[in-house]
Amino acid sequence: MKKKDLILGAGIIVIALAMLLVMQLTRGEEGNQIRVTLDGKIYGTYSLSKDQTIEVKDGDFYNRIRIEDGKAYMEEANCPDGYCEEQGKISGHTQTIVCLPHKLVVEVLENENDQSFGTSDPEDVAPDTIAK
Template structure:
C-alpha cells in the first residue's frame, strides 16, 4: 500500500512538471495556415486583423484573425464544434472542422532556421 502511494505521488509529480514545462515554454506563433482536405488553402499573418471565407465543396467556415489570435466565427457543419473553440495563438495549436475537412493551425516562422540541413 505504501509503495502504491509513493508510485502515484511520483507519477503525479512527473505529470505536473511536464504540464508546467509546456505552459511556461510555449511560444507565440506568427502564421495561420489553413488546409482543406490536406491541401494548403492559405497562409495568413497573425499581425493583421482580417476575416477569411473558406468556401469549399465540403462547406463554409469563416476564420477571423484579430489581435494576434485566430478563431472560427461560423461554420456550416452540423455541430459547430470548431466555432465554439477558443481563439488560438501559440505555435502548434489548431482548430479542426472534421465535416468540412478544414484545419486551422498556428506556426512559428523561424527566419534564423536553415532551409535545409545536409
C-alpha cells in the same frame, strides 16, 4: 551654441532608442502565421499580425476564420456539429482549430526567421544529410 548641440545630440539618441524599441516590438509581432488546410490541401497561409477575415467555401461548406489581435478563431461555420466554433482562439505553436465535418484545419505556424540564418549555411545542413 554648445548647449544647443548637446540638446540636439540627446534628442537624436532618444529618437534612435525609441526607433530601436519599435523595431524590436514589431519584429516580435510579425512572426506567426496560420495555415488553412482543406481536405488535406493547403488553402492558404495568413499572417496573424494583420486583422482579417478568411472565408473558406467548398461546395455547401462554409467557414469564416477571423484573425484579431494576433489570434485566430472560427467566427462562423455551417457544419452540423459547430464544434470548431467552440475551440476558441489560437495564437501559439501546436495550436489548431479543426472542423471535422468540413475537413478543415487551421494551424499556427511559428516564425522561423531565427533558424533560417543557420539553415542557409551549408555546413549546418550537411551533418543531417550525412547522418541519415
